Amino acid sequence: MxxxxxxxxxxxxxxxxxxxLDVVTWKDDKINSPSDAEACIVRTYKIGKDQIDAMPKLRIIAKHGVGTDNIDIPYAKSKGILVTNTPTANSNSVAEQAVALIFDCAxxxxxxxxxxxxxxxRNQPMYLKGYEITGKRLGLIGIGHIGYLVGKKLKSGFNMDVYAYDPFISTEKCESMGFHHVKSIDDIIKICDVISISVPLNDATRNLISKRELGMMKPTTILINTSRGGIVNETDLYEALQNKKIWGAGFDAFVSEPLPPHDKLFNCFNFVGTPHNGANTYEALTxxxxxxxxxxxxxxxxxxxxTNLGAKIH
Known part of the structure; x- marks a missing residue:
């Protein structure tokens, strides 16, 4: 194929x-004229209407990863093209990235x-003092594959008390994971020391965390986002960090990626940013x-x- x-x-x-398979790669000149493509694999490359129309024989767009915001799924579906992804392949790597960012911030x-x-x-300057996360409260916003693994690792490894919010997960399911189920994001924001976000970007989650939510957090709160840029309002985050309303933030996802080198967030002493690197491990990539x-x-x-996010197989 x-x-x-x-x-x-x-x-x-x-x-x-x-x-x-019969493969043509990004290294080949022919990649610019893929009119004979029956299938394609994409990571961050954008597949829109023009790209789809340039491949009239296309049967499947296989996403290398989870998020499919770089693929025009409705148009693919209208053309009878399958769209697939690998929803759990990078979960552990991204969860480990979230844990790493938590420790970096703490x-x-x-x-x-x-x-x-x-x-x-001198060694051990007071302005670099941190705090232990052992026994603290962890808040999970989203408990899909990644959120669950973040909670599991920190509960079992560091005895964190885990609170979780996910409107698509029942109380019984959440409690079977060993987490406290909460009905509102506010319940997490007000009490948790560490908050980790693992949700997709859509109309319901855009600017989910903004000035109001940041203002409700404790001054010792660490906010982690390894999902998508736009879920946290970056302007409001900058103000919260500059004014030390929260302890710190560790982000692997931004509205503009990679984050521009002179972005104002880099001026925050209590901020750590990585270039959407959570799934960039040998194991996850394989x-x-x-x-x-x-x-x-x-x-x-x-x-x-x-998986099938597009048309029915034909």
Whole structure:
């Protein structure tokens, strides 16, 4: 099956694709004229109407990852094209990134490294003091695959008391995970020491955390976002950090990505930002790449795909 891969993928996944499919990659000149493509794999490459129309033989768009905001799914569906993703392949890597950001914020690790490199007069300066997260309250906004893993790791490893908000999860399901179920985001914002966001960006979640919510947080709150930019209002976040209304923020997702080098958030002593790097591990990249290839193989064999966000298989 003629497959165009528009973004770099792991070497192992690429070898797997070449073993099972007729592959054209981002390295090939022919990638600019994919009129014979029957399938394509994308990570961040945008597939809109023009790109879809340029591939009249296209049967499937396989997303290498979870979020599909770079794909025009309604138009693909109207053309009878399948859209698949790999919803759990990067969950553990992103959850580990969230945990890493929590520790970085709690212990000021990045700032301590920067200041140490610049030169310090003494060890353990008081302005770099942190706090322990063991036994503190963790708030989860969203308890899908990633949110659940964040909560599980911090509850079992650091005895955190976990509170969770997710309108699509029942109280019984939440409690079976070992978490306290809350009915309102406010209930998390008011009491939790660490808040981790793991939700998709849509009309309901855009600016979910803004000036009002930030103003309700404790001055010791650490806010983590490893999902999508736009869920937290970045202007309001900057003001909260500058005025020390919260302890710190660790973000892996922004409205503009990568975050511009002179963005005002970088002026905040209590801010850590990474370039949407949560899924950028050897293991996750291999799982996402081979998972996307497997969906294309299923289509080539006229078998049902594991995921389907677009049209019905034909």
């Amino acid at each position: 003629k497959t165009y891969i528009f973004d770099p993928i792991s070497d192992d996944a690429l070898a797997y694709a070449r073993k099972h 212990r000021k690790i990045t700032q301590a490294h920067i200041d140490n490199e610049k030169g310090l007069e 799982r996402m790449g081979t998972g996307a290839v497997d969906e294309i193989i299923r289509v080539s064999e006229n078998k049902p795909t594991l």
